Amino acid sequence: xxxxxxxxxxxNDTAVVTIDTSLPVVSLDDLTTNDTTPALTGAIxxxxxTVVVNVDGIDYPATNNGDGTWTLADxxxxxxxxxxxTVAVTATDPAGNTATDTATLTIDxxxxxxxxxITIPEDLNGDGxxxx
Numbered sequence: 001x002x003x004x005x006x007x008x009x010x011x012n013d014t015a016v017v018t019i020d021t022s023l024p025v026v027s028l029d030d031l032t033t034n035d036t037t038p039a040l041t042g043a044i045x046x047x048x049x050t051v052v053v054n055v056d057g058i059d060y061p062a063t064n065n066g067d068g069t070w071t072l073a074d075x076x077x078x079x080x081x082x083x084x085x086t087v088a089v090t091a092t093d094p095a096g097n098t099a100t101d102t103a104t105l106t107i108d109x110x111x112x113x114x115x116x117x118i119t120i121p122e123d124l125n126g127d128g129x130x131x132x
Contacts, residue, residue, distance in 0.1 A: 020095035024049045026070070028089045032106040036081075039074035042089055042101070049091040055105065056085050064091075080107045
């Protein structure tokens with residue numbers, strides 16, 4: 001770099017500029033739970049990146065644990081209704097590079113139908129009644 005002032009003095013200097021274009025790597029897995037306000041976790045390769053979790057269009061700041069994992073604490077989310085919910089996690093490194101991963105969070109609070117699962121082990125005469 002060269003600069004010249006009003007008196008005609010010329011100065012030179014050099015500088016090294018590093019452009020960081022490396023994206024952070026962030027992930028989360030599909031999850032099915034009966035907890036309507038579950039904790040969410042995943043992996044992050046940059047201990048300095050900020051992590052934001054978006055559930056059904058609303059952003060929630062998550063914690064980068066600095067050990068390769070991130071966490072959205074239990075009970076951070078409002079109570080979610082049964083069914084699938086779209087989840088996206090975005091990591092942003094100090095250089096402003098961002099990466100996003102998406103998954104489905106399924107809330108299932110309906111108990112399993114046990115009546116259909118009950119079988120009679122030895123119904124010798126086929127009438128559905130066990131005889132002693």
